[in-house]
Amino acid sequence: MRYSRQRELVLRQVQSRCDHPTADDIYLTIRDDCPGLSLGTVYRNLNGLVEMGRVRRVSMPGMADRFDRTLTDHDHLYCTCCGRVEDVQLDKAPIEQAIASRPDLSIQRYSLNLYGLCSACREAARS
Template identity: 75%
Template sequence: MRYSRQRELVMRQVQSRCDHPTADEIYTAVRDDCPGLSLGTVYRNLNGLVEAGRVRRVTIPGQADRFDRTLAEHDHMFCTRCGRVEDVQLDKTPLDEMIAARPELAIEGYALTLYGVCSACREASGS
């Protein structure tokens, strides 16, 4: 992957955030530093960074894709109230054992996303 100032700005933005930003959020954050930057360029750079294994794409059905700086294996929790995405570490041993017990399935991988209400929303509502 060739170096470009635009790609560097996009990468730096993803690396500096822990909130799993969307392409629109990244574009909004970097456009003042690079006035000629388009949203399409942000998308192309994010796709290239994902393909190069430098950024991880987080897909939530019905939502814009998010981008994650953490490449190590982990899962996510999506808050159904505020839309926040958080990293979670789960013991997936039982799931891995279930997959291993089904050799007729050619499982190549999986992504686990939990849906619920984050602690900030729960505190705000008094629950």
Template identity: 40%
Template sequence: MKDLKYSRQREAILDNLKSRVDHPTADMLFQSLRKDDPKISLGTVYRNLGLLTEIGKIRKLSDINGIERYDYNTTDHYHFACKACSKLMDLPAATIVGLDNMFKHEDIGVVESHSLILYGYCKECYQKMLYIDSKKAV
């Protein structure tokens, strides 16, 4: 890692994040990491997540409830947040090329990156809602 002293725990956090698609919270990561390293502390996880976010190795997102989640993928991509179950997923959609430049304006400043989260209901929650609505109609 650039400009950082090697840390086995930091490497474990990065490896864990890299293997996931669920955009885990710090606590979710902590629970997962404890299986292999029972001595790791929640404070260590939080400190390293903060550091990794600060240097741009990972991205911090907020879910529908404002809970911080983490993403290993730092390239521009979009997310979908379910309003029912709070699931946060990568959207399999092409990014809008040049979006950062669309908002280039002297009064605003320079856009370096962006984050887009679409809110709605995931497939599973939407199916449950349809089922409940169909039962009400009977």
């Protein structure tokens, strides 16, 4: 894939954020810096960056895809109060054991999405 200023702006936007932005979030942030930019162009560039392994797609059923700068293995928590998506590190040993106990299946990969309260909303609920 050849270089484009638009792709570079999209990539920089994902890499500079830890809030797992949607394509709409990215578009609204960079549209003033890039006249003629369309939401479709942002989607195309995000898809290309995912295919290139430069960003990670975070899919939550029934919601817009989010994009993550962290490429290492981890899971996500979707806050049912504020809508924030946070990275979560969990012990995968029990899941790996469950997969290993099913030799009749050929599982290539899996993702785990958690739904609940983020640390800020949990703290606010306590107050």
